[in-house]
Amino acid sequence: MSEDSVLSAKNRILDLLIYLDDFELDTVETWICSNSFKKDLEIKKQMKKSEKCLIDIGETIKKIIPFEAEMPSENIVPPTVGDQADCNAINTVHVDEFLYDQDEVNELVKKGKLQKYYCLNCNSRNIKDLTLISHSMSRYVLQYIFQVLLPKDLEDKQLLDVGSRLGAVLYGAYYFSNAGTIIGIEMNKECCDVQERIISQYSLDTDRIKVINSDVMDRSDIVRNTNVIIINVLDFFVDIEKHKQIWYYFKKYIKKGSYLVCNRSMAETLGYLDMFEEFMDWLSICKPSQLENEVFFDLEECNELFLYTVN
């Protein structure tokens, strides 16, 4: 490292410390002078390395699917209930968060490849923010799930991603955890083909990671043997009736003691479907399992993730 880059690093650190009060400053100073700072730095480097694998996979996927990351064979319809019921073709645009992080989104906007606003009256300044929605989880959220939320040791566990789409959760589990078996069930064949292609191109261990092209409701054999189940909101992909059936089905087949990770609270999801009361005793909310790793994350970006155990 040259003298200039040391100076620049010091400058950036000072820029951060300037906002701390005396107590916060003392705490950070104690941490930097301790062994745990070095340990945390090593963990952070390892996390960056694993993240690079996901970035590479994302770059490959960008080349083989449409920019909107929605397949020609898909029928994606905004929900009629819930917090996304106001989405429609005019006010909403899909940007896949696994493929494009915030910096890349800003870059796309700058280059004019993505619009952030829509016009309420043509040629006027009367514009409104477009709603950006993602059907995949971001790399950041995936790291949080596996390095904070879930227990560290998943070696003898089977993990299932319900509707694995481009495979984001599967690759996250593969690189950020030691989960023994990682299964994605996805009903769309084109999405399954993308995941198969990545598994083969990156020589991922097929004894560990698998994709199954099916409706999850036809694979109770897998659901009942799963210990960790991850469900990104399904609202755009199923109608209300099917959505209700899926939850009754999960209640029947997910075994006691399993973990359930969702990116919206179950109270909200089941509340929108008007079935919360029937499910009140099914789940218990859990604290994150690896609290010592919270230091690596901006918790505000992860506050829509929920971990439950099945009672």
Ligand SMILES: C[S@@+](CC[C@H](N)C(=O)[O-])C[C@H]1O[C@@H](n2cnc3c(N)ncnc32)[C@H](O)[C@@H]1O
């Ligand atoms: C919101 S995306 C989640 C993608 C991925 N799990 C993630 O978080 O990055 C939901 C996916 O679930 C799939 N899906 C919806 N209902 C399904 C069902 N009954 N069985 C299997 N897949 C389903 C959809 O095709 C879609 O690709």
